Amino acid sequence: MPLKEIDRAAIVGWCPSPDHPNLLALGGIGFDAALDFCSFDLADRSPEFQIVKTLKVDSRFSCMTWGALGMPTISQTGILAGGLEGGLVKLWNADTLMSGNQNAAVLWSSSVHSGSTTCIEFNPFAGWAHLLATGGSDSEVKIINCEHTSSPEVAPPCADAIHKEGSEISCLQWNRKVPHILATASNWGVVGVWDLKAKKSVISFKDPNQRTACSSVAWSPSVPTQLTVAFDDDRNPSLQLWDLRNPKYPFKETAGHTKGITGVEWNPQDPNLMLSTGKDNRAVCWAFHTGSFELFSEVPAKQWNLSAKWAPFVPALFAASSPHSNTVSLQSVQNSRVAASRYAPAWFRRPCGGSFGFGGKLATFGKTQGTNVNIHIAPSDPELIPEADAFEGFLASQDYRGYCETKRQTASDEHERLTWSFVQLLFHGAGQGADRATVADFLGFNQNSLFEKVAQYLGHPPGQLMSQALEPSPQAVQSGRNAQASGITPAASIRAGDRSARQCLTPNLTPEDASNF
Numbered sequence: 001m002p003l004k005e006i007d008r009a010a011i012v013g014w015c016p017s018p019d020h021p022n023l024l025a026l027g028g029i030g031f032d033a034a035l036d037f038c039s040f041d042l043a044d045r046s047p048e049f050q051i052v053k054t055l056k057v058d059s060r061f062s063c064m065t066w067g068a069l070g071m072p073t074i075s076q077t078g079i080l081a082g083g084l085e086g087g088l089v090k091l092w093n094a095d096t097l098m099s100g101n102q103n104a105a106v107l108w109s110s111s112v113h114s115g116s117t118t119c120i121e122f123n124p125f126a127g128w129a130h131l132l133a134t135g136g137s138d139s140e141v142k143i144i145n146c147e148h149t150s151s152p153e154v155a156p157p158c159a160d161a162i163h164k165e166g167s168e169i170s171c172l173q174w175n176r177k178v179p180h181i182l183a184t185a186s187n188w189g190v191v192g193v194w195d196l197k198a199k200k201s202v203i204s205f206k207d208p209n210q211r212t213a214c215s216s217v218a219w220s221p222s223v224p225t226q227l228t229v230a231f232d233d234d235r236n237p238s239l240q241l242w243d244l245r246n247p248k249y250p251f252k253e254t255a256g257h258t259k260g261i262t263g264v265e266w267n268p269q270d271p272n273l274m275l276s277t278g279k280d281n282r283a284v285c286w287a288f289h290t291g292s293f294e295l296f297s298e299v300p301a302k303q304w305n306l307s308a309k310w311a312p313f314v315p316a317l318f319a320a321s322s323p324h325s326n327t328v329s330l331q332s333v334q335n336s337r338v339a340a341s342r343y344a345p346a347w348f349r350r351p352c353g354g355s356f357g358f359g360g361k362l363a364t365f366g367k368t369q370g371t372n373v374n375i376h377i378a379p380s381d382p383e384l385i386p387e388a389d390a391f392e393g394f395l396a397s398q399d400y401r402g403y404c405e406t407k408r409q410t411a412s413d414e415h416e417r418l419t420w421s422f423v424q425l426l427f428h429g430a431g432q433g434a435d436r437a438t439v440a441d442f443l444g445f446n447q448n449s450l451f452e453k454v455a456q457y458l459g460h461p462p463g464q465l466m467s468q469a470l471e472p473s474p475q476a477v478q479s480g481r482n483a484q485a486s487g488i489t490p491a492a493s494i495r496a497g498d499r500s501a502r503q504c505l506t507p508n509l510t511p512e513d514a515s516n517f
Contacts, residue, residue, distance in 0.1 A: 002329035004040045006049040009323045012309050013066040015094070016078045021313035023052070025094075026328055027061030027082055035061075035082075037098050040330060049330070053098045059085040066094070067122025069129045069146055079107065079149065081132055083117030089134060091149060107149040114138040119172045125179040131196075133157075133182055135169025141184050143196065157182060160201040162192030171216045176266075177224035185214035191229055193244065205247040207231065211238060216264045222271040230276060232260035239264065239276055239293070254293040256284060263307040269315050270346035275333075277305040283320055285333040287343040296341045297333035301325075315347035400427040 009030035015023035026036040035057050038049040063083035070093070071078050077094040084090060089112045096105035113136025123131040132144040132152075141163070145153040163169060167186040175181035180197040189212035192204040207229075215232035225244045231237060237257045240250035257278030267273035272289045273296060281304050285297040303325035311317040316334045352366035362376040379385055394403040404424035411417040425442055437447060454462045 001335070002047075002331055003042065003317070003335075004049050004330035005047055006036075006038060006051075006328050007326055008036060008328050009326045010036065010321060010328055011061055011064050011307065012319045012321050012328060013064045013080065014309055014312050014319070016066055016068040016312065017071060017076065018313050020077055021311065023077070024049075024319060025064065025066055025080055027064040028057070029060050029062070029323055030326070031060075033057050033060040035097070049328075053100065055097060055100075055102050057082075057084070059088065062116050062118060063120045065121045065132075067129055067132070068124075068126070069122060070149065074149070079122075079146070081120055081122065083120045083134060085116060087111045087113030087115055087117055087136055087138070089117055089120070089132075089144065091146065091152075108146075108152055110152075110154070112136070112142050112144070112154055113140055115168075118169055121172060121174060123174050123179060124176065125174075128179040133172055133174065135172050135184055137168045139163045139165055139167045139169060139186065141169060141172070141182075141194070143182075157194040157196055158199045158201060162194075162201050162204045163190055164188065170214055173217050173219055175224060176219045176221045181224070183217045183219060183227055185217045185229065187214065188212055189214055189231075191217060191227070191242075193227075203244055203247055205242070207238070207240070208249055209236070209238075211236065213260070215260070215262050218264045218266050218274070220271070221266045221268070228264050228266070228274065230261040230264040232262060232279075234260045234279060237261050237278065252292065256286070256293070257282060259304075262305065265308065265310055267310050268312050272343070273333075273345060275308055275310060275318060277308045277320065279304040283308050283318070283331065287341060289343050294341065294343065295338050296343055297337045299331050299333065299336045301329075302327070316345065 006026070008026050008028065010026035010028050013025040013027065015021075015025070017023075020039075022039045022041065024038050026038060028034040028036070033056070035055045037052040037054075039052055040049050044050075061082050061084060065081050067079055067081065069079040075093045075095045077098075080092045080094045080097065082090050082092070088109065090109045091107040092105045093107055094105075112134055115137030117134055117136050119135040121133055123129055123133070130145060130147040132146055134142045134144065136142075141157055142154055143157050145155075163184070163186045167188040167190070170185055170187050172182060172184040175183070180195060181202075182194045182196065183191065184194070185191045189206050189210070190204055191206070191214060193202040194200075195202045211231045211233050213232040214229060216228075216230040218228040218230075220226035220228070220241075223243075227242045227244065229240045229242060229250075231240075237255050237260050239254050239256040239261055241252035242250045256276055257280045259279035261276055261278045264274060264276045267275065272287055274286045274288065275283060276286065277283045281301045283299040283301060283305055284295065285299075287294045287296040299320075301320065301322055303322045305320045305322045308318050308320040308331075311319070316332050318331055318333070320329050320331055322329070352364070354362055354364040356362055356378065360378045362378045364374050364376065365372070379388075390406075391403065394400065401424050404420050404427065408417050408420035408424065411420060422442065425439065440447070451462060
């Protein structure tokens with residue numbers, strides 16, 4: 001079921017401006033030739049495109065391309081180029097066309113080919129956007145230099161001739177990695193590669209099974225030497241992947257469709273997805289994440305599609321042109337995705353993200369981080385951030401006393417101020433802590449005052465206490481002499497001296513005082 005649809009037998013061109021991702025141009029290929037500009041809104045449930053402008057043209061379109069040339073100086077939406085009957089090529093200012101002034105919108109018009117203009121494309125690179133490549137039924141390939149849109153220069157890519165006279169150029173495409181490389185194919189099955197910088201043909205090859213009807217070529221968006229070729233052969237359809245480093249045989253091939261393949265195009269948002277259309281009334285999206293053809297999505301159609309163009313800025317959408325049913329439809333590969341496919345398209349991959357964990361931790365990833373996951377600490381209180389920054393500054397300069405002084409000045413009570421003053425004392429001097437005497441003095445324990453109080457309590461300086469206790473007092477000496485005269489042993493005299501010493505050590509202790517020791 002298409003998302004949007006319009007009754008037109010037309011070919012499709014998407015607007016190259018990212019400011020207008022939903023804008024299309026429809027070049028009529030029916031009897032009533034016209035040029036329509038349409039847009040769509042996916043939020044609108046209407047099944048039809050919204051027509052912005054409809055203009056009558058002199059002849060039917062055979063091919064069309066919408067390039068970024070002139071953006072934004074000449075036109076905000078770029079330049080529209082159309083290949084018309086009789087080999088005519090026209091350039092229009094898209095802004096002026098949509099305003100309704102058709103005559104003023106024509107920038108240039110000239111007959112480039114002797115037959116019909118069968119294919120046309122602007123160079124997709126910004127610095128090369130002025131180059132327009134065309135192919136005709138006269139077997140000629142022309143490069144139109146549109147640097148001066150009022151008087152473009154037309155010339156062949158080089159003097160060599162890849163395609164023989166009598167053949168028809170059926171398709172062409174610029175390389176998606178190298179801006180000066182162009183690929184062309186003819187209805188005789190010859191695929192040629194041109195180098196515009198060297199002004200020569202690089203290589204040419206044919207299908208080894210002698211298929212002739214080349215309907216479409218598409219360069220790989222990631223590998224500059226790989227090219228996809230589709231063949232419009234109802235009996236033997238083929239979708240081939242070629243590598244120009246070995247152009248003898250394709251390195252991958254599949255039938256893909258039961259009838260001839262009419263077009264092929266790689267997805268601009270995901271280099272692993274390719275879209276092909278065929279005469280079997282199907283549009284098939286292939287996934288190449290495994291290196292082989294894997295069916296990702298299959299979109300049925302009422303009649304076979306002439307071509308399908310991916311939306312350049314809206315993922316998963318493409319516009320399909322079906323001239324036999326006179327319809328242009330907007331389709332999505334997501335709506336008809338094959339259940340067996342396990343491939344996740346690139347537009348589902350988040351470019352960046354994050355997740356919170358316990359403890360205020362934040363894990364983040366992103367394109368600029370590569371495969372790394374960064375862990376951050378997200379503070380729950382924003383007021384802590386400046387304090388943490390100031391603390392890191394004090395640590396870096398090793399100004400610990402300054403940090404303590406800051407905390408002391410901002411303390412809310414006297415006890416906290418005293419605490420920070422004490423901590424500041426521990427970082428006294430150049431990183432050296434204070435000695436014990438200074439710490440005791442700060443806490444109110446002055447050594448001199450303590451000695452004075454002890455001496456006042458003891459009756460003598462505390463430093464001479466032990467020496468005085470060891471020397472016998474005069475009373476003890478006299479007591480010893482009396483004991484010898486009375487026949488008392490020296491040991492008993494010593495014991496008497498000990499009692500006298502104890503009396504000196506504890507001169508006035510009472511039993512209550514002794515219980516405290």
